[in-house]
Amino acid sequence: MATATINVNNLSHYYQDGDYRRYVLRQVNCSFEKGRFYTILGQSGSGKTTFMSLLGAMDTVQEGEIQYQGYSHKSLDPNSIRRNYTGMVFQNYNLITYLTALENVMVAMEVTENRVPEDRQNVAYNLLDYFGLPRSKANRLVTRLSGGEQQRVSIARALATNVDVILADEPTGNVDADTEDEIVEIFKALAHEHSKCVIVVTHSSEIAREADVVLKLYKGSMTLDE
Amino acid sequence: MSDFLNGFSEQNYKKKKDKILDEKQKKREGQGQEEEKGDAQARARKVEEEEENRGREWEMEKSPDQEHGKESEQEEEEEKEKEKEKKRKKASVKDKGSPLEAYTEAVEREEFSHVPGDARDEVFEPDPDSRKKKLRRKLIAIPSVTAGVLLLGLLLYYMYTVEVPDFVGEREDDVQEWGLLNDIYVREDEVYELEKEEGTVISQSPSGGERIFSEDEVQVTISKGPDPQEELELPDFSELTPREA
Ligand SMILES: Nc1ncnc2c1ncn2[C@@H]1O[C@H](COP(=O)(O)OP(=O)(O)OP(=O)(O)O)[C@@H](O)[C@H]1O
Ligand SMILES: [Mg+2]
Numbered sequence: 001m002a003t004a005t006i007n008v009n010n011l012s013h014y015y016q017d018g019d020y021r022r023y024v025l026r027q028v029n030c031s032f033e034k035g036r037f038y039t040i041l042g043q044s045g046s047g048k049t050t051f052m053s054l055l056g057a058m059d060t061v062q063e064g065e066i067q068y069q070g071y072s073h074k075s076l077d078p079n080s081i082r083r084n085y086t087g088m089v090f091q092n093y094n095l096i097t098y099l100t101a102l103e104n105v106m107v108a109m110e111v112t113e114n115r116v117p118e119d120r121q122n123v124a125y126n127l128l129d130y131f132g133l134p135r136s137k138a139n140r141l142v143t144r145l146s147g148g149e150q151q152r153v154s155i156a157r158a159l160a161t162n163v164d165v166i167l168a169d170e171p172t173g174n175v176d177a178d179t180e181d182e183i184v185e186i187f188k189a190l191a192h193e194h195s196k197c198v199i200v201v202t203h204s205s206e207i208a209r210e211a212d213v214v215l216k217l218y219k220g221s222m223t224l225d226e
Numbered sequence: 227m228s229d230f231l232n233g234f235s236e237q238n239y240k241k242k243k244d245k246i247l248d249e250k251q252k253k254r255e256g257q258g259q260e261e262e263k264g265d266a267q268a269r270a271r272k273v274e275e276e277e278e279n280r281g282r283e284w285e286m287e288k289s290p291d292q293e294h295g296k297e298s299e300q301e302e303e304e305e306k307e308k309e310k311e312k313k314r315k316k317a318s319v320k321d322k323g324s325p326l327e328a329y330t331e332a333v334e335r336e337e338f339s340h341v342p343g344d345a346r347d348e349v350f351e352p353d354p355d356s357r358k359k360k361l362r363r364k365l366i367a368i369p370s371v372t373a374g375v376l377l378l379g380l381l382l383y384y385m386y387t388v389e390v391p392d393f394v395g396e397r398e399d400d401v402q403e404w405g406l407l408n409d410i411y412v413r414e415d416e417v418y419e420l421e422k423e424e425g426t427v428i429s430q431s432p433s434g435g436e437r438i439f440s441e442d443e444v445q446v447t448i449s450k451g452p453d454p455q456e457e458l459e460l461p462d463f464s465e466l467t468p469r470e471a
Contacts, residue, residue, distance in 0.1 A: 019356040117235045126239035127231070162231045194230055 003070040004031035005164055005197045006055065011064035012220075013050055024050045026220035028064070034164055037191035038199045039208045042217030048201040051217065052169045055199070056088045057081035069164075083112045087158030089168035093150040095142040101128055101153045102138040105160045112161035127156045131186060148179035155186060159196075166190060168200045172207065184210050383437075390444055392434025393427040398448050401427060411443040416450045424451035 011028040014021035024047035032038055042048050053059040055066060057078040066073045068085045076085075087108075088094075095104050105124040109116045117123050128138045131152040133145075142150055151171060158166050168187070172180035184207050190196040191212070200207065208214050214225040233242060353359075388408045393401050398414065405412035422428050428447045432438060 014351070016353065017350070019353055021351050021353045023351055117231055119235060122236045122239075123231055123234045126234040126236070129243075130234065130239070159230065162229075194233075196230070 004067075005034050005069060006032040007065075007067035007070075008055075009065045009067070011051075011054065011061065011066065013047070013054060013059075013062055023220050025054075025217075025222075028220075028222045030215060030222050030224070032165070032197050032199055034197045035191055035195040036197065036212045037188055037210070038197075038213045038215060039211040040199065040201045040215045040217060040222075041203075041205070041208055042201075044203075046217045047220065048217055049169055051222075052088075052167050052199070052201055055165075056086045056167045058088070080113070083161060084114050085163055086165045086167055087161055087163045089151070089154050089158050089166065089171045091170040091173040093142075093147075093154045095150055095154055095157070097141070097143050099142065100139050101133060101142055101145065101149075101156075104142060104153055105156050108157045108160035112163075114162040116160075116162055124156075124160065127160060128153065131156050132182075148175045148182070151175060151179075151183060152186075155183070159190070165197045166199070168198070170201055170203065172202070172204065180204070180207070387437040387439055389437050390430070390432055390434055393430045393444075393446055394434070396427050398425045398427070398446075401444075401446055405444065409440045410438070413443050413445045415445065415447045417447055418451065418453035419449040420452045422449035422451075424449055 008028055008030050011025055012023060013025040014023045016022075028051070040048055040051065050059065054061055057073070057076075060078075061073055068076060068081060073081065082088075095101075096107065099107065102121070102124050105127060106120055109120050109124065125135055125138055129135070133149060133152055133156075137145060137149065142153055145153065151174075155166075155168075155171075158168075166187070171187075172183050175183065187198045187200055188210060191198040200211070202208060216223050216225055232238060388410065391404065393404075401412055404410075417428070419428055426449055428449050430444060430446045432444070438444070
């Protein structure tokens with residue numbers, strides 16, 4: 001079927017500013033498929049985070065529609081979108097600081113309604129191992145991990161709900177160039193080897209160079225740059 | 227939803243990891259042979275690959291003998307190679323000249339700088355609902371303020387007034403006690419009243435059920451019983467037969 005994983009139809013979003021509406025997004029139309037690695041470029045304040053928050057149901061859609069596997073956001077509970085359709089990766093990781101890396105991943109497995117294998121603990125260990133965190137580190141409090149390692153944990157967490165879509169907002173904003181390369185490799189592999197739909201917001205044209213599709217946000221409009 | 231996580235169950239992940247390690251090994255061997263031939267490109271590729279896998283390999287502790295001189299010289303050489311490779315990568319980015327690059331450069335050159343400051347990417351539009359909202363706000367405000375004032379008045383009224391009970395037939399003592407408790411002066415007027423028991427209320431003002439303020443007073447009329455001066459009309463005994471009397 002030709003249903004895209006995510007379909008964005010005439011999406012507009014404003015912030016109220018006294019008697020004015022400050023439009024950050026205007027009539028945005030685009031779609032995202034599984035197996036592809038997308039990046040979104042745009043100047044600071046161009047609405048990238050706003051767009052990602054809407055995709056991840058962290059903010060409420062005001063005008064227009066977002067479809068997840070053909071289902072309109074209107075027919076889905078935002079909690080369900082967050083737990084069953086999208087996984088979020090943030091610049092500052094947003095991990096639960098008083099839990100270990102393993103526990104952070106397992107919490108995500110608890111909240112989702114998607115099918116998760118029975119031996120959750122082993123799956124969580126292996127997922128972390130795959131992203132470069134052996135058991136010794138998996139059992140550490142996340143605050144005792146380096147920034148790059150914490151970002152790997154948050155990627156593992158985003159994937160632990162077995163979702164198809166990974167949304168990452170400046171995931172390499174706080175890590176050094178080498179770690180950035182490694183994380184980009186992870187995103188590429190997720191798209192190309194594991195057929196995830198990976199959408200990454202970035203300021204780095206080097207990351208954009210690695211993407212299958214580059215979208216640009218300027219003056220509230222989204223343009224394609226393939 | 228996908229079967230992605232199944233790949234990470236104990237059984238499946240072992241296979242996956244073996245495969246990853248196998249592939250790495252093969253690549254390394256292949257590169258080793260090429261390197262013997264002095265193929266600089268292959269060496270560069272190896273460096274790049276090691277860079278890729280760095281995250282994973284760093285997890286292994288270095289064995290002590292790895293840290294000795296001979297190895298570290300080699301490492302230094304590798305470092306240099308890495309640097310070169312990086313530069314090459316960067317250069318190729320510049321050479322690409324894709325629309326994306328043009329865009330990024332334009333941004334870097336601040337081609338958009340004619341648009342003032344923060345407003346660069348913003349589009350303002352008057353809120354079409356704003357007048358309506360204001361009007362609605364006013365329309366809601368007027369009645370709600372009025373209602374509020376009324377409510378407050380009512381509340382104060384009930385706080386500072388008391389309801390006067392119906393005292394008619396009650397005892398004088400009870401009425402005075404109520405006055406003391408409620409801070410209300412009870413003024414008594416006494417009248418002889420044959421029909422009413424002595425010391426009970428015959429009438430009152432204001433009447434029972436009305437509310438009064440604390441400083442107001444209640445007036446009650448108390449019965450003194452029969453008037454001793456009053457002459458009772460006695461039957462004329464002379465006109466009666468002894469039997470009737
Ligand atoms: N909750 C909010 N209330 C009002 N304005 C907001 C809110 N969130 C964001 N904005 C404004 O909307 C615009 C877009 O913000 P957004 O965070 O989406 O930008 P961005 O592209 O992610 O920027 P950056 O690259 O700096 O992260 C900015 O001008 C911002 O000030
Ligand atoms: Mg942002």
